[in-house]
Amino acid sequence: MAKTITITIKIWRQSGADFQGSFEKHVLESVDTDMSFLEMLDVLNEQLTLSGREPVAFDHDCREGICGMCGAVVNGTAHGPERETTLCQLHMRHFRDGQTITIEPFRAKGFPLIKDLIIDRSAFDQVIIAGGYVSVNAGSAQDGNSIPVAQANAEQAMDAAACIGCGACVAACPNAAAMLFVGAKVSQLALLPQGSPERKRRALSMVTAMDKAGFGNCSNERECENVCPKSISIRNIARLNREYLRAAFTAD
Amino acid sequence: MAQGIPFAREYGGTLANRSFGGAQVSRTFYARGQTGQQLLLGAYSAMMRQVASGKVTIYSRREMMDLVIVDGRARGIICRNLITGKLERYSAHAVVLATGGYGNVFYLSTNAMASNVTAAWRACKHGAGFANPCFVQIHPTCIPVHGDYQSKLTLMSESLRNDGRVWVPKKKHDTRPPTEIPEDERDYYLEQKYPSFGNLVPRDVASRNAKEVCDQGQGVGETGLAVYLDLQEAIKRDGLEVILKKYGNLFQMYEKITGSDPSREPMKIFPAVHYTMGGLWVDYNLMSTIDGLFVVGEANFSDHGANRLGASALMQGLADGYFVLPYSMGNYLARAGACDLSTGHKPYDKAEKAVQAATEDLLKNTRSGKKGLQTVDHYHRQLGSLLWDHCGMARNKKGLEYALNKIPEIRDDFKNNVLVPGTGQQLNQSLERAGRVSDFLEFADVMVRDALAREESCGCHLREESQTEEHEAKRDDAHYTHVAVWEYKGEGTEPALHKEQLSFENVTPSQRSYK
Numbered sequence: 001m002a003k004t005i006t007i008t009i010k011i012w013r014q015s016g017a018d019f020q021g022s023f024e025k026h027v028l029e030s031v032d033t034d035m036s037f038l039e040m041l042d043v044l045n046e047q048l049t050l051s052g053r054e055p056v057a058f059d060h061d062c063r064e065g066i067c068g069m070c071g072a073v074v075n076g077t078a079h080g081p082e083r084e085t086t087l088c089q090l091h092m093r094h095f096r097d098g099q100t101i102t103i104e105p106f107r108a109k110g111f112p113l114i115k116d117l118i119i120d121r122s123a124f125d126q127v128i129i130a131g132g133y134v135s136v137n138a139g140s141a142q143d144g145n146s147i148p149v150a151q152a153n154a155e156q157a158m159d160a161a162a163c164i165g166c167g168a169c170v171a172a173c174p175n176a177a178a179m180l181f182v183g184a185k186v187s188q189l190a191l192l193p194q195g196s197p198e199r200k201r202r203a204l205s206m207v208t209a210m211d212k213a214g215f216g217n218c219s220n221e222r223e224c225e226n227v228c229p230k231s232i233s234i235r236n237i238a239r240l241n242r243e244y245l246r247a248a249f250t251a252d
Numbered sequence: 253m254a255q256g257i258p259f260a261r262e263y264g265g266t267l268a269n270r271s272f273g274g275a276q277v278s279r280t281f282y283a284r285g286q287t288g289q290q291l292l293l294g295a296y297s298a299m300m301r302q303v304a305s306g307k308v309t310i311y312s313r314r315e316m317m318d319l320v321i322v323d324g325r326a327r328g329i330i331c332r333n334l335i336t337g338k339l340e341r342y343s344a345h346a347v348v349l350a351t352g353g354y355g356n357v358f359y360l361s362t363n364a365m366a367s368n369v370t371a372a373w374r375a376c377k378h379g380a381g382f383a384n385p386c387f388v389q390i391h392p393t394c395i396p397v398h399g400d401y402q403s404k405l406t407l408m409s410e411s412l413r414n415d416g417r418v419w420v421p422k423k424k425h426d427t428r429p430p431t432e433i434p435e436d437e438r439d440y441y442l443e444q445k446y447p448s449f450g451n452l453v454p455r456d457v458a459s460r461n462a463k464e465v466c467d468q469g470q471g472v473g474e475t476g477l478a479v480y481l482d483l484q485e486a487i488k489r490d491g492l493e494v495i496l497k498k499y500g501n502l503f504q505m506y507e508k509i510t511g512s513d514p515s516r517e518p519m520k521i522f523p524a525v526h527y528t529m530g531g532l533w534v535d536y537n538l539m540s541t542i543d544g545l546f547v548v549g550e551a552n553f554s555d556h557g558a559n560r561l562g563a564s565a566l567m568q569g570l571a572d573g574y575f576v577l578p579y580s581m582g583n584y585l586a587r588a589g590a591c592d593l594s595t596g597h598k599p600y601d602k603a604e605k606a607v608q609a610a611t612e613d614l615l616k617n618t619r620s621g622k623k624g625l626q627t628v629d630h631y632h633r634q635l636g637s638l639l640w641d642h643c644g645m646a647r648n649k650k651g652l653e654y655a656l657n658k659i660p661e662i663r664d665d666f667k668n669n670v671l672v673p674g675t676g677q678q679l680n681q682s683l684e685r686a687g688r689v690s691d692f693l694e695f696a697d698v699m700v701r702d703a704l705a706r707e708e709s710c711g712c713h714l715r716e717e718s719q720t721e722e723h724e725a726k727r728d729d730a731h732y733t734h735v736a737v738w739e740y741k742g743e744g745t746e747p748a749l750h751k752e753q754l755s756f757e758n759v760t761p762s763q764r765s766y767k
Contacts, residue, residue, distance in 0.1 A: 133297035138574035141254030148265025
């Protein structure tokens, strides 16, 4: 049978970007250890609602670790203590009976707070708008087999493409850099023949957009790689730097 | 492919293929266990290219609350800004709904939490016909339910059935761990019953058989509502490394949720609501019965009939958006001509007022200070389990009639006793959910009526009164070769059923067999 634990939650409450925020304390009893972290927050919210208080606002959608909507800093770590895990895929069996759990939003200049744990990550959209695509119209492309792609390249591109844009890399970085995110997107397209024609313009303009959105720069802390739920490697940052240099030195 | 989606490749550089449920050949391109996700990201990046060029503007964190019809044409929508709570008016020459399926009417499903029927249902209330609402696909390979706090069910990709073998203990209520059950005491029921398709029978057959063995007491796990999906043989045959390369991310996902490692012991799986074939009726141009209202993807009813096969939802979403709509929309616009796009028309005022009133209605109980109120989820769970029990994989007249009587009771209770904290002028997730559940409660009525009217086993559903001698689904083409389109007739009035006859020229529908 499933185990239950009692935990103390210290959770960040803030009604909007222009308001002061603070931690709020709650005790949750008989938390089933098979519960996911977000289900634990659901239970907390049901309790708050029934006692006439406002529930905690938090983003979530697929709850399968693939949409990139959820995320919070749990006990100091983005997405919590388990490696390669989004917050929705974290389960309560990884916490001890009697433990205090501190939950706060991802904090970064590029991600302004909306409410409680909800942040605005549309800066990532701005980076993609700057060039995170292949300029091709649907319906006009030739057969997929007409350009062979080396299996190793397809696999590496797939490793980079696994990025879900959750923003944990930014939250974990002391410089609030988005280099892992941008590196993943640039790498995916640079590694494939479809993305090659635009690789120079893409690298330059995505990095410019990244700077403009208020993200910092990489100083090789490797915190991003550590919290990435899709284990995107910082090799992608190295590739981004190479792509950027190559483009900067050989620009048309 | 051209958009830079990293589809799996053979060593020679050509595209790799794999097989899927209902198919006996490998013919599906894939990107690890996340093909759908990668196609979505590809579509997203293609859309962002249009945003960059100024052709598309994105209004994120908005929810469509109502459709606005001016002079008989769909001309705009009323949205709630989910951050400020303000209602906003948008006008256009045409409206396209790409709002997904309604699987969350069952509360527990594999759908994302925010999936809902609201946009489609509000359009239906304006006169768009709702086709085949009872056609819901139940996916066989999901992680079983484990507690009443559970918020969603996780789908394990069907690709696992390529290498996995499905079994239950032969002995009823066998509590031994799976690794201690010897080979000759295992019941590989799919392989035995369907020798040619084996573990790759279509989803409905796999789901129904899982339910059947569990109903017979052979189910496993704490609840007895699960069957084993075992990859041991494939691991022995190909080595763990090869299997991990194919399914590594799925193994990881499973272990995270359940705390058990599928490379050591078999996975436990059970069917769960996954996809809705029903949706708003559309013509070949993807236009609904309302002039100028187009519906694409899972939100419409087209393409899948009463059963959807693996990988074809991706096909539909992409085909509708990339290849059909751009042409049919151009045709419509050329034909419909120019129109006044101001949002000051009376229909906008009327729609906005109605939305405001509905919002106030949802908030009124909380302000009244009444005791004994219940949360939104309380009602959603109640509706969900009612539908799962009586309008799920197997249905019968008695159960459906029971559900039809029960739904208005839950709806009244919800109206009078739902607790929604906060106000309408702020980010309020309880209010968002309350609006969606309120629509689910209205929509469920049509869904059950549709199931009741179809007295045959069709596609993915077993109508218990209509079975073959071998307990397989029995179709009745003489009476039910039609699309059932429901027309909303107002609150408290029964919806009207219209039948669109189906005619087959090149194929003859017949009893399926996977033996």
